[in-house]
Amino acid sequence: MRTLAxxxxxxxxxxxxxxxxxxxxxxxxxxxxxxxxxxxxLVLSQAEHEQLVDIATETWQALRELxxxxxxxxxxxxxxxxxxxxxxxxxxxxxxxxxxxxxxxxLTAQGRWVITEFNEDGPGGLIxxxxxxxxxxxxxxxxxxxxxxxxxLPKAICGALAEWxxxxxxxxxxxxxxxxxxxxxxxxxxxxxxxxxxxxPANLVFEDGQAMMFGEPVDAxxxxxxxxxxxxLPNAKxxxxxxxxxxxxxxxxxxxxxxxxxxxxxxxxDIDLSDSARLAIDSHLPQTRYLRPEMGDQLVxxxxxxxxxxxxxxxxxxxxxxxxxRPEKWHAKVEDALxxxxxxxxxxxxxxxxxxxxxxxxxxxxxxxxxDGRFAGYYSRVSPYPLIDYDSAHVATMVEVS
Amino acid sequence: MRTAPRLTNVFAAGVIREGLWHEFRAYDRLFRLxxxxxxxxxxxxxxxxxxxxxxxxxxxxxxIELAPEVLAERPPEAWSWLTPGTLTIVELDGGLAAxxxxxxxxxxxxxxxxxxxxxxxxxxxxxxxxxxxxVQNLPALPWPPQNVFTGVAIDSMDVIHSMVSLAPEIxxxxxxxxxxxxxxxxxCDRRRVRTVKPGPGDYDNRYFIDDSLLPTPLVLRxxxxxxxxxxxxxxxxxxxxxLTVWLNQCQRAGMALRRVALDDVRTWVTPLxxxxxxxxxxxxxxxxxxxxxxxxxxxxxxxxxxxxxxxxGGG
Numbered sequence: 222m223r224t225l226a227x228x229x230x231x232x233x234x235x236x237x238x239x240x241x242x243x244x245x246x247x248x249x250x251x252x253x254x255x256x257x258x259x260x261x262x263l264v265l266s267q268a269e270h271e272q273l274v275d276i277a278t279e280t281w282q283a284l285r286e287l288x289x290x291x292x293x294x295x296x297x298x299x300x301x302x303x304x305x306x307x308x309x310x311x312x313x314x315x316x317x318x319x320x321x322x323x324x325x326x327x328l329t330a331q332g333r334w335v336i337t338e339f340n341e342d343g344p345g346g347l348i349x350x351x352x353x354x355x356x357x358x359x360x361x362x363x364x365x366x367x368x369x370x371x372x373x374l375p376k377a378i379c380g381a382l383a384e385w386x387x388x389x390x391x392x393x394x395x396x397x398x399x400x401x402x403x404x405x406x407x408x409x410x411x412x413x414x415x416x417x418x419x420x421x422p423a424n425l426v427f428e429d430g431q432a433m434m435f436g437e438p439v440d441a442x443x444x445x446x447x448x449x450x451x452x453x454l455p456n457a458k459x460x461x462x463x464x465x466x467x468x469x470x471x472x473x474x475x476x477x478x479x480x481x482x483x484x485x486x487x488x489x490x491d492i493d494l495s496d497s498a499r500l501a502i503d504s505h506l507p508q509t510r511y512l513r514p515e516m517g518d519q520l521v522x523x524x525x526x527x528x529x530x531x532x533x534x535x536x537x538x539x540x541x542x543x544x545x546x547r548p549e550k551w552h553a554k555v556e557d558a559l560x561x562x563x564x565x566x567x568x569x570x571x572x573x574x575x576x577x578x579x580x581x582x583x584x585x586x587x588x589x590x591x592x593d594g595r596f597a598g599y600y601s602r603v604s605p606y607p608l609i610d611y612d613s614a615h616v617a618t619m620v621e622v623s
Numbered sequence: 624m625r626t627a628p629r630l631t632n633v634f635a636a637g638v639i640r641e642g643l644w645h646e647f648r649a650y651d652r653l654f655r656l657x658x659x660x661x662x663x664x665x666x667x668x669x670x671x672x673x674x675x676x677x678x679x680x681x682x683x684x685x686x687i688e689l690a691p692e693v694l695a696e697r698p699p700e701a702w703s704w705l706t707p708g709t710l711t712i713v714e715l716d717g718g719l720a721a722x723x724x725x726x727x728x729x730x731x732x733x734x735x736x737x738x739x740x741x742x743x744x745x746x747x748x749x750x751x752x753x754x755x756x757x758v759q760n761l762p763a764l765p766w767p768p769q770n771v772f773t774g775v776a777i778d779s780m781d782v783i784h785s786m787v788s789l790a791p792e793i794x795x796x797x798x799x800x801x802x803x804x805x806x807x808x809x810x811c812d813r814r815r816v817r818t819v820k821p822g823p824g825d826y827d828n829r830y831f832i833d834d835s836l837l838p839t840p841l842v843l844r845x846x847x848x849x850x851x852x853x854x855x856x857x858x859x860x861x862x863x864x865x866l867t868v869w870l871n872q873c874q875r876a877g878m879a880l881r882r883v884a885l886d887d888v889r890t891w892v893t894p895l896x897x898x899x900x901x902x903x904x905x906x907x908x909x910x911x912x913x914x915x916x917x918x919x920x921x922x923x924x925x926x927x928x929x930x931x932x933x934x935x936g937g938g
Binding site for chain 2: 404
């Protein structure tokens with residue numbers, strides 16, 4: 222993996238940002254007054270790309286085997302932190318739902334690719350992944366000789382939903398960053414011949430067994446709304462009915478796999494998992510455990526080795542890496558987490574060396590989209606420190622043409 | 624995929640022929656006129672969301688009457704305080720903010736730069752509208768706005784109509800050129816913290832202005848801002864909760880706060896000193912928005928500052 226500064230003049234790059242903003246709905250291209258899209262490319266060799274796809278698909282399969290066991294067992298759903306109301310809905314889940322996943326890779330100092338997590342419940346990065354690369358491919362492909370953008374995320378999503386003509390897209394309407402993503406997906410679906418209806422999950426109703434949004438029938442849902450909040454909805458009963466009868470990308474069972482405690486299930490519980498699945502999880506994910514009260518002393522003593530994660534944290538908002546804190550502060554963080562131990566997991570930390578970008582050194586995270594377990598594209602981010610959060614910038618990912 | 628939209632340079636030769644309002648109905652032309660130029664330090668804070676809705680939802684901006692306050696005779700030297708080094712926050716109800724902001728630019732002694740903070744779509748149901756044909760021949764919509772959709776806290780169509788109605792005046796002013804350090808004017812919809820069904824702790828929080836739309840005092844200083852003017856409806860108007868922390872930070876950084884009241888023409892000439900509003904300490908760096916999408920549940924009063932889960936009307 223290497224980085225490459227885009228061979229563009231500042232005005233050309235700005236024109237590209239305009240395209241991203243208005244053609245691909247990436248309205249929030251500024252963060253704290255600065256552009257949050259880097260004028261760089263993360264370049265993967267063909268071999269690296271193939272390796273990442275192989276690791277991601279292999280691990281995805283393993284996690285589906287694990288997920289089947291978790292969603293079938295109410296005790297395991299509770300153990301990974303799925304709220305009771307949603308766990309009850311999952312019991313009625315129709316299964317066989319199309320699945321959009323994003324697998325987050327980091328390259329360790331030892332040259333090994335590690336997956337910190339799969340985002341299974343409304344993964345973000347759709348605009349940034351598909352949009353940035355579409356702008357590059359359409360405008361400046363000739364200046365990026367020997368490189369290509371890989372994956373066709375819009376086509377993959379539309380293909381997975383192809384059999385349902387009317388798609389309801391639900392999102393958290395308070396968040397403009399979600400609105401921009403969902404409105405782009407709606408455009409992709411409309412271009413593929415679907416009828417798309419956007420709204421909040423509270424707008425879903427059933428009339429004579431037919432799912433409706435704003436008076437319009439829908440045949441399937443694209444859910445871009447965190448599953449753990451569904452139980453709080455005023456129409457939670459509708460969502461139970463939706464789980465039972467309405468095809469959904471992603472189905473509610475995805476919430477189990479979204480929990481940061483999910484990866485700890487094979488070591489915390491005596492479950493029947495194939496050797497290949499166990500090997501894939503052990504090989505590609507850092508060691509993950511449930512946070513338990515008796516772990517406090519160990520976490521304090523081995524501060525630099527551990528990361529504490531809230532089970533349904535997003536964008537790094539509940540990730541606490543021991544290495545980032547002074548000892549007394551870390552002690553307090555551990556105490557805080559232990560007060561709600563069942564809402565946290567701990568994961569072994571690894572070192573990931575920074576790379577040079579136009580704005581200096583940055584820590585890269587390569588997100589790899591899978592649709593129904595098949596590669597669909599990349600979405601990469603760069604952080605000024607070894608944690609991907611809201612301060613991270615977006616960067617294009619391209620692959621060397623062999 | 625449909626043909627992708629492209630941003631038009633509204634000031635390029637031949638783009639605007641007669642300078643009539645209906646020539647500015649395209650989202651990208653309004654985005655340019657109601658925001659600073661790309662090279663302005665304030666460009667990152669100019670929010671494209673409402674403009675994008677015009678394109679995405681097939682909205683039909685229409686001519687609307689101007690509010691009486693906007694048409695009122697100006698005292699001599701009105702807006703003379705609108706000078707480099709001053710940042711103005713126009714916080715009025717929706718379309719009125721757009722109309723007053725537009726007039727400030729058009730009548731400003733040395734020019735001004737608008738910054739729109741409408742970070743939302745106009746209605747809760749983001750369904751495409753049917754384009755209204757022959758709209759340029761229709762009479763102006765009446766003011767105050769009629770047929771307002773009451774199912775949401777903010778029906779922003781009056782903002783869009785007001786923008787297109789003021790666009791010719793702004794276009795003429797900006798075509799003459801403005802100084803790079805022309806004072807910025809933040810346009811804020813005062814209705815954004817209201818609720819469909821008012822009640823303690825019950826409001827729609829999807830429209831709040833978060834810190835991504837407000838430059839830090841350091842950034843303001845770097846670009847020569849020495850004072851802020853709050854332009855509200857009357858002398859008793861209190862800045863909305865989501866501005867209070869920022870206004871206090873600015874004051875502590877040494878920036879003077881003054882106020883203009885729409886109902887007091889004397890302040891149009893000479894803004895009055897303003898005390899910093901009571902600080903409403905909010906949880907986290909970003910105001911917590913509704914976890915369930917801005918509908919249906921009560922949210923804690925902001926001063927409780929505990930995050931939690933929320934909500935209000937609409938949806």
